[in-house]
Amino acid sequence: MNPMPTNPLREMINSKDYILADGATGTNLFNMGLSSGDAPELWNKSAPKKIKKLYKDSVDAGSDLFLTNSFGGNRSRLNLHGEKHRAAEFSRISAEIGREVADSSGRPVIVAGSVGPTGEIMEPIGSLSYTNAVEIFHEQAEGLKAGGVDVVWVETISAANEFIAAAEAFSLANMEWCGTMSFDTAGRTMFGITAPELVDLISKIPNKPIAFGANCGVGSSDMLRTILGFSATNNDIPIIAKGNAGIPEYKNGDICYNGTPQLMGHYATLARDCGATIIGGCCGTTPKHLRVMREALDNHIPGIQPKLEAITKALGEFSSSSDGTDGNAPTRKRQNSRNRRK
Amino acid sequence: MSDQDDDIVLSELNDEDLVAQMFDDLYDGLKEEIEEGVNILLGRDWAPYRVLTEALVGGMTIVGNDFRDGILFVPEVLLAANAMKGGMAILKPLLIATGAPRVGKMVIGTVKGDIHDIGKNLVGMMMEGAGFEIVDLGINNSVDAYLEAIDREQPDLLGMSALLTTTMPYMKVVIDTMIEKGIRDDYTILVGGAPLNEEFGKAIGADAYCRDAAVAVETAKEFMARKHNQMATNA
Numbered sequence: 203m204n205p206m207p208t209n210p211l212r213e214m215i216n217s218k219d220y221i222l223a224d225g226a227t228g229t230n231l232f233n234m235g236l237s238s239g240d241a242p243e244l245w246n247k248s249a250p251k252k253i254k255k256l257y258k259d260s261v262d263a264g265s266d267l268f269l270t271n272s273f274g275g276n277r278s279r280l281n282l283h284g285e286k287h288r289a290a291e292f293s294r295i296s297a298e299i300g301r302e303v304a305d306s307s308g309r310p311v312i313v314a315g316s317v318g319p320t321g322e323i324m325e326p327i328g329s330l331s332y333t334n335a336v337e338i339f340h341e342q343a344e345g346l347k348a349g350g351v352d353v354v355w356v357e358t359i360s361a362a363n364e365f366i367a368a369a370e371a372f373s374l375a376n377m378e379w380c381g382t383m384s385f386d387t388a389g390r391t392m393f394g395i396t397a398p399e400l401v402d403l404i405s406k407i408p409n410k411p412i413a414f415g416a417n418c419g420v421g422s423s424d425m426l427r428t429i430l431g432f433s434a435t436n437n438d439i440p441i442i443a444k445g446n447a448g449i450p451e452y453k454n455g456d457i458c459y460n461g462t463p464q465l466m467g468h469y470a471t472l473a474r475d476c477g478a479t480i481i482g483g484c485c486g487t488t489p490k491h492l493r494v495m496r497e498a499l500d501n502h503i504p505g506i507q508p509k510l511e512a513i514t515k516a517l518g519e520f521s522s523s524s525d526g527t528d529g530n531a532p533t534r535k536r537q538n539s540r541n542r543r544k
Numbered sequence: 545m546s547d548q549d550d551d552i553v554l555s556e557l558n559d560e561d562l563v564a565q566m567f568d569d570l571y572d573g574l575k576e577e578i579e580e581g582v583n584i585l586l587g588r589d590w591a592p593y594r595v596l597t598e599a600l601v602g603g604m605t606i607v608g609n610d611f612r613d614g615i616l617f618v619p620e621v622l623l624a625a626n627a628m629k630g631g632m633a634i635l636k637p638l639l640i641a642t643g644a645p646r647v648g649k650m651v652i653g654t655v656k657g658d659i660h661d662i663g664k665n666l667v668g669m670m671m672e673g674a675g676f677e678i679v680d681l682g683i684n685n686s687v688d689a690y691l692e693a694i695d696r697e698q699p700d701l702l703g704m705s706a707l708l709t710t711t712m713p714y715m716k717v718v719i720d721t722m723i724e725k726g727i728r729d730d731y732t733i734l735v736g737g738a739p740l741n742e743e744f745g746k747a748i749g750a751d752a753y754c755r756d757a758a759v760a761v762e763t764a765k766e767f768m769a770r771k772h773n774q775m776a777t778n779a
Binding site: 231232394 | 683711712747
């Protein structure tokens with residue numbers, strides 16, 4: 203493959219020790235009046251000022267990188283809202299607004315084109331074929347590219363084949379990319395993938411991501427355990443940590459995440475010590491959190507990699523005792539022994 | 545692994561060993577083997593209801609527990625549920641014909657704006673595995689779709705699922721509308737989905753939050769038992 207032209211995100215990684223990403227799109231849009239069940243992507247067209255404010259709030263809070271409002275902007279998800287033919291259009295507009303905010307910020311800011319899961323299960327267990335998955339991702343990547351994103355950024359993925367399909371689609375769009383999975387089930391993804399297994403998966407992908415990692419999931423403690431799992435096996439690809447601001451609670455008719463800005467500041471510095479280069483939040487992370495994270499990271503003197511005990515002491519208990527990588531994961535002793543037929 | 549492991553002949557196993565093997569085959573998601581096992585047991589004059597509860601429900605309980613405990617993950621559970629469905633397809637008409645006890649009926653669906661149906665499908669399949677009748681509304685359901693379905697189906701339970709932080713508040717919209725219409729207390733409402741937790745379930749007025757499909761089945765059974773007791777007391 204020909205070497206790609208220099209990418210702004212690569213340049214930023216080369217010139218900075220760490221990069222502060224943004225918070226979450228969905229939960230922040232709620233705070234701006236999005237009603238539950240509506241597609242956030244429709245606002246790219248109908249309320250672009252709000253999307254601009256969403257991006258600008260992150261940049262003003264100190265983010266070096268933000269994701270576009272296009273998480274559910276693929277054909278398969280937009281179909282729910284009767285807008286499946288507008289995947290490329292919505293994605294392009296989300297990127298154009300992002301480009302405008304980044305370019306007028308007066309400093310280098312990366313616009314990353316968010317690509318969420320298709321929401322479908324792939325063959326052979328589900329019905330979505332690999333070819334169709336690639337096509338869905340490709341369509342969206344082209345839209346984001348046309349809107350001027352610096353990289354495309356697939357996130358919240360659970361299944362290996364969906365991750366691979368996205369990577370192939372990005373290659374077809376000739377775009378550099380980042381990718382994160384969501385580790386929310388006993389330290390693994392919903393489909394059972396452990397942190398080291400993602401590292402292994404990436405080693406087999408021909409077009410390597412600029413950075414990879416984890417987003418969303420359970421709490422910040424779990425997130426850091428996952429980052430340690432990457433660090434233990436990863437060679438040289440920068441690691442992304444985008445954890446939720448605690449867990450959701452329902453107060454006075456609103457969803458609130460219980461992680462304080464201080465907790466997220468602490469999480470950010472620990473994430474760096476665990477080996478993450480791109481650090482941000484996910485659900486529940488507001489500009490308020492980002493400001494504290496920016497300050498905490500800027501004042502942080504890098505320390506040694508924290509042990510699991512130090513993480514739980516600072517951020518709270520893990521959601522499961524094992525993450526499937528320590529040999530202590532529960533197993534079932536089988537009684538009968540028919541060979542597994544695949 | 546030796547070759548002889550493949551030589552298990554289901555029809556040569558006694559009842560006990562066959563059921564144990566069916567537990568294993570369900571665990572491994574072997575649909576054809578499960579169908580064969582069900583037919584063998586029926587051929588040995590097992591009542592359809594006994595095949596359902598002892599072989600299929602028994603096996604799916606193990607799958608459910610291991611899913612809850614982080615031993616099995618979504619792909620394995622989907623395969624197991626698919627194998628169970630194969631067995632259920634044989635049993636269903638027989639269960640109706642023999643007037644087997646009805647455990648309960650549930651209307652289930654993912655809320656508006658949410659495409660995710662993995663969790664909901666798992667709950668539906670495990671509930672079916674536990675003998676419940678399931679009416680699956682699919683994904684992306686509006687308040688009206690839920691109301692219409694419960695009016696039409698008159699279920700014991702309503703199950704709602706959401707996987708996104710952007711869609712979970714919609715469950716409250718549905719429950720609030722049911723309160724407005726004065727029908728909230730006619731149904732047991734169970735909610736589930738990755739971003740949810742017990743406090744959320746309580747706060748929006750659901751009867752229970754179920755963290756996974758196994759818990760959903762247990763909770764549904766509990767509520768049905770309570771309902772039966774109440775009916776017995778009132779009678």
